[in-house]
Amino acid sequence: MAADRREVLKAIAAGAVAAGAGSQAEAQARAYRVGVVGCGWFGKLCVNALMQIAPVQVVALCDVDQHMLEEARDQTFARPDSMMRQTRPPAIYRDYRDMLNRHRFDIVIVATPDHWHTLPAIAAIDKGAHVYLEKPISVDVREGQAIVSAARRRNRVVQVGTQRRVAPFTLDAKERVIDAGLLGPVHHVEAFCYFRQRLTRVSPPSAPPANLDWDFYCGPAERIDYRAEVHPRNWRSFEPFGNGYMGDVGVHMIDLARAVLGLGWPRRVWSIGGGLMASDPAITVPDTQVAGFEYDNLLMTWTNRHWGRAPDPENPWGAAIHGADGTLRLYNTGYEFLPSDRNKARIAAELEADGEYAGDTIAPTGDMTLKILTRMNMRDFIGAIREGRRPASDIEEGHISTATCALANLSLKLGRSLAWDAGAQRIVGDDEANALLARPYRAPWIRPT
Numbered sequence: 001m002a003a004d005r006r007e008v009l010k011a012i013a014a015g016a017v018a019a020g021a022g023s024q025a026e027a028q029a030r031a032y033r034v035g036v037v038g039c040g041w042f043g044k045l046c047v048n049a050l051m052q053i054a055p056v057q058v059v060a061l062c063d064v065d066q067h068m069l070e071e072a073r074d075q076t077f078a079r080p081d082s083m084m085r086q087t088r089p090p091a092i093y094r095d096y097r098d099m100l101n102r103h104r105f106d107i108v109i110v111a112t113p114d115h116w117h118t119l120p121a122i123a124a125i126d127k128g129a130h131v132y133l134e135k136p137i138s139v140d141v142r143e144g145q146a147i148v149s150a151a152r153r154r155n156r157v158v159q160v161g162t163q164r165r166v167a168p169f170t171l172d173a174k175e176r177v178i179d180a181g182l183l184g185p186v187h188h189v190e191a192f193c194y195f196r197q198r199l200t201r202v203s204p205p206s207a208p209p210a211n212l213d214w215d216f217y218c219g220p221a222e223r224i225d226y227r228a229e230v231h232p233r234n235w236r237s238f239e240p241f242g243n244g245y246m247g248d249v250g251v252h253m254i255d256l257a258r259a260v261l262g263l264g265w266p267r268r269v270w271s272i273g274g275g276l277m278a279s280d281p282a283i284t285v286p287d288t289q290v291a292g293f294e295y296d297n298l299l300m301t302w303t304n305r306h307w308g309r310a311p312d313p314e315n316p317w318g319a320a321i322h323g324a325d326g327t328l329r330l331y332n333t334g335y336e337f338l339p340s341d342r343n344k345a346r347i348a349a350e351l352e353a354d355g356e357y358a359g360d361t362i363a364p365t366g367d368m369t370l371k372i373l374t375r376m377n378m379r380d381f382i383g384a385i386r387e388g389r390r391p392a393s394d395i396e397e398g399h400i401s402t403a404t405c406a407l408a409n410l411s412l413k414l415g416r417s418l419a420w421d422a423g424a425q426r427i428v429g430d431d432e433a434n435a436l437l438a439r440p441y442r443a444p445w446i447r448p449t
Contacts, residue, residue: 031055031084032382035105035129037096037120038112039063039072040232042134046109046161048075049374050132051082052357054382056107060091062099062120066211068232069094081359094213096120105129107385111161113235114242115221118143122448125150125158130385132378134161135255136247136402137395139221142438144399144406145425146448151395159381159391160398162255163373164330166380169349173328173335174260176347182337183323186261189300191253191319194310197245198287199237201280202227220445227282237283244285246405250302253319254293255393255401256330257300261321265400265422266293266300271412277307291408302408333369410436 034056036047040063050056058076063069069092077089093099100108100123108124110117111134118138124131131151137160138144151158164170177183205225208214214226221240235241236248257263273289287307293300310316321328326339334350354372377393384391410433411418419428427433441447 031057032106032385033104034058034107034109035060035062035099035103035124036072036090036109036111037062037099037124038110038116038134039065039068040111042161043109043111044072044075045370046111046132046134046374046378047072048079048359049371050107050109050378050382051076051079052359053083053375053378055084056082057084058086058090059103059105060093060099062093062096064094064213064216065232066094075362079359080362081357094216097123100124100127107132110134113217114247115139115240116219118147118448119220119445121147121158122150125154125156128154128156130157130159130381132159132161132381133395133398135398136243136251136405137398138402139242139247139406140437140439141403141406141425143448144403148396148399150448157381157384157391158395158398159377159384160393160395161374161377162252162393162398162401163370163377164252164256165259165392165397166376167351167373168376169334169351170256170260170330172349173330173337177328177335177337178260178321182326182339182347183321183328184325186321186323187298188322189257189261189298189319190303190322191250191257191300192303192317193245193249193253194305194308194316195245195249196306197236197248198285198306199229199234199280199283200277200287202229202237202282218442220441220447221439223442237285239284243402243405243409244289245304245306246286246289246291246302246409247402249317250291250304250408251401251405253317253330254300254302254404255397257319257321258401259397260328260330261298263295263298263300265420266295266404266407267422268292268294268417268419269404269407269411270417271408273304273412286412289408289412291411293404293408 036043039061047058061069061072073089073092077086108129109132110121114136117133121131121133137147205227208226224240236244271291273286275286276288289304291302315331318329318331326337328337336348338346354375360371380392407418414433418433421428
């Protein structure tokens with residue numbers, strides 16, 4: 001409803017205004033003490049977005065790559081558009097446990113590769129911090145359950161980096177199209193991605209560079225041979241470190257469709273595909289994958305292909321919600337509604353800039369869209385902390401979307417569909433599959449319960 005959309009936008013804006021109100025001295029007194037675990041491209045983007053919209057002091061940074069760590073320290077301290085001046089360079093750590101033990105944090109950002117999301121997030125929550133956690137929240141279903149449990153037990157706000165839940169164009173599409181009933185009955189959602197992200201070949205194993213602690217990088221995951229292409233951007237091509245591109249881009253559009261349609265858990269999940277194009281056997285995630293998620297009287301499908309031409313090269317990533325009276329196409333930066341009756345008007349909206357920030361033109365470079373969306377998500381995060389409410393991308397919603405993707409990959413691995421009992425958090429009548437809801441942890445790391 002229109003009132004709902006206005007309230008969401010008002011809450012986000014109010015959080016930003018309240019955070020920035022008053023004198024510099026007042027802001028300093030109530031600044032959020034922030035730590036960051038994972039200082040690559042997205043870790044820097046997240047902390048920079050938070051610095052732009054809220055009074056924060058970045059106390060400490062953690063990463064297993066010394067070069068990334070030092071770069072993040074220097075960029076953070078010198079940030080030209082931080083809402084408040086940083087009083088000293090942040091301390092730097094290789095081990096997140098040392099960082100959490102030596103400082104008190106109000107907020108911890110976790111933006112590591114996926115296999116390193118769960119342990120630092122739970123450790124930060126248990127130390128009393130609110131957490132901004134990048135998606136997907138975990139690599140398996142049981143990890144996600146453990147994070148939700150920790151957040152609820154400690155009553156901490158955990159916001160997930162599925163930013164489109166708070167995007168104005170998402171709220172506009174829900175109000176003007178879905179809530180207005182323009183789609184009619186909805187029975188099919190097609191989510192898709194045709195980015196060419198997956199590697200096709202990698203170098204032979206080699207010694208890791210001196211600046212990278214490779215054993216700590218692998219952490220609780222299987223310790224595989226280091227290859228030059230893995231770090232920092234291509235780890236998603238290797239199964240031990242995450243859920244491939246289903247967990248990277250699939251989680252975004254599955255979460256977005258769930259949000260606007262009010263969907264919870266699927267009751268059945270299936271997936272087919274694999275590494276169908278000739279490629280290096282060291283690369284262990286699919287280059288071609290189709291998945292299905294069955295809800296009551298609705299089918300959601302996911303198609304991901306890393307080769308060939310995208311059907312719509314201008315919009316290679318999105319979700320189409322098909323109703324009896326038209327189709328709502330949700331894209332990375334906007335939406336369009338195409339009514340079945342050609343005499344009715346098309347409706348569309350695009351993402352707009354949220355202000356001018358000097359730091360947007362300096363490192364980390366990247367998609368301006370992500371900077372805008374992440375600032376919006378951070379505003380909602382800060383608002384939720386101040387108001388004692390759950391954020392739009394709450395950890396439980398992140399768990400449902402993440403686990404939905406993990407179940408699809410498990411179906412692909414096992415070669416059969418999986419019936420999901422959301423109440424019991426188990427796969428129905430499949431002991432083998434249930435045993436795989438938790439990946440093995442490599443010693444000495446211990447899985448949280």
